[in-house]
Amino acid sequence: MEYIRDPYLKSLAGRGYIEGCTLSDKTTKTPLCHYFGGLRYALPPQQRWRRAEKLPESYSYGSKYQPGRCSGDTGVCPQPSFLSLSFGDNWSEDCFQTNVWVPTGEPPKGGWPVLFFIHGGFLQFGTPNIFHAAELLGDAGFNAIVVTPAYRLGIFGFLSSSELETDAASVGETSGNQGMWDQRIALEWTRDNIALFGGNPSQITISGYSAGAYSVFYQLAYDVHLPADQSIVKQACIWSNSPATQPRNALATQAQFNEVLAALHIPLHISWSEKLARLRATDSQKLLAAATSVDTHQFRPWSDNVFVPSRLFESFDNGNFGRRIAARGVRILLGECRDERNLYATWFPPQNTLAGLHKRLLADYHRPAVDALMRLYYPDGRLPANCQNWDCDAFGRIYADMQVHYMQRGLIDALVRGGAEHLLYRYRVEYRLKCADKTIPPEWEVTHATDQYMWFWGNGECLEPEEKPIIQRAFIGPLTKFVHGEADINWGTSNHREIRKLSPNGSVEIWQDGLWDEAMRIWRGLREVGEPADGTGAKL
Secondary structure (H helix, E strand, C coil): CCEEEEEEEEECHHHCEEEEEEEEECCCCCEEEEEEEEEECEECCCCCCCCCEECCCCCCCCCCCCCEECECCCCECCCCCECCECCCCCECCCCCEEEEEECCCCCCCCCEEEEEEECCCCCCCCCHHHCCCHHHHHCCCCCCEEEEECCCCHHHHHCCCHHHHHHHHCCCCCCCCHHHHHHHHHHHHHHHHHHHHCEEEEEEEEEEECHHHHHHHHHHHHHHCCCHHHCCCCEEEEECCCCCCCCECHHHHHHHHHHHHHHCCCCCCCCHHHHHHHHHHCCHHHHHHHHHHCCCCCCCCECCCCCCCCCHHHHHHCCHHHHHHHHHCCEEEEEEECECHHHHCCCCCCCCCHHHHHHHHCCCCCHHHHHHHHHHHCCCCCCCCCCCCHHHHHHHHHHHHHHHHHHHHHHHHHHHHCCCHHHEEEEEECCCCHHHHHCCCHHHCCECCCCHHHHCCCCCCCCCCCHHHHHHHHHHHHHHHHHCCCCCCCCCCCCCCEEEEECCCCCEEEEECCCHHHHHHHHHHHHHHCCCCCCCCCCC
């Protein structure tokens, strides 16, 4: 959708001035929102794989007559390509910026509520610049500020090793999980600065899609372990993802690090400082090529006992995690699309054999978990009757179950164990908007990412007139109430086994979860495995 873009000067008090723009409907000339793009939330680190630095108190974006120019996009972390998606040429490891969408008019008493949205992409690719909230604010009546930060991805955001730990310790930091810390510093920037935009820092809902939803969970888990006066997250939206297994431990991250060294022909026997010097001198494109060539090509969070507790999943089993959520009263809206598997099947698909599928899953999950999955899904080692092949169909199904369907139900079970059932709002999407056809093949049906056009009210595309009342009634109306902190959002469910479902014909139904029993079989089978000594299937 095309907009009229009029310059909009904004005073940020002690932070100086920025110039964004007011976006207006090109046809009606109606102002939709104010937009500030590429707004810096942190300074880049001194070295690759170090923590980003908070903006100093004295930091100014610009003066009234030379304001900071904030009407474009954030930087985009270097990343692998995916399907036909193109995220532009502005790749930069300095991607510590965010986009901010603000309603027009005067904010309510106390300020606009805030939706902090983390983009997805398997933690390996993606950008906030493909998400557009203008129509959500200006046409759907959302009336909240939307903040969409960029963060480091893949090898740039999730590499760790003993060498990096030694280096980080030399400057008083921990290593690994850089992408998660980027998200956190953006969230802290939002808390500390959003009032300057008319926002309410005490009413922040953290949300995310896919890997962004995975990130939301870990941000929430970190947040609820902080003292109450340091907590930021009041509510969470976990859209199409969930935690699956305890993240890798130090032995596993070291194995992955060594794979990268081998791919770049960096000797293992040289000093830790020389290894890092060579890695830091490596061009980002060359580093990215090496990262995507190794067996363990998925770079994810690790159990550092700072951001990710090493016994986090044990707290699921004993109910402690659920009790923390219940004690804080954090409401969680979470769910899925019916056909998640069709898009998931395209991400680094395996060779068309059972062994190939096994090897591919080891890039994401630890070996005992993958071995258990093979037994649970394929006890006789044969391709199931409902699958046509190993490399697309079987992989897409098991990967979607692990990323979304079954593991999310495991998380729900863990929350219920701790007494947080009353805080859960579950949904399921079986309806597809026509504008999704521009980026996602129609034959994939209601697959992963098609519902982003619902949550973002077209996401910059035009909704059909008959579609608007359907998604307003099904999700946007209740979501608006949720983000605004209203107690009753008219969700319609009464327990954790009930789901608010948007059916193919556009009707809203309360669905008795038909996947629950099988999900619990897989979830509990994985939990019986426990957390292995090596933490992953990476070569040790």
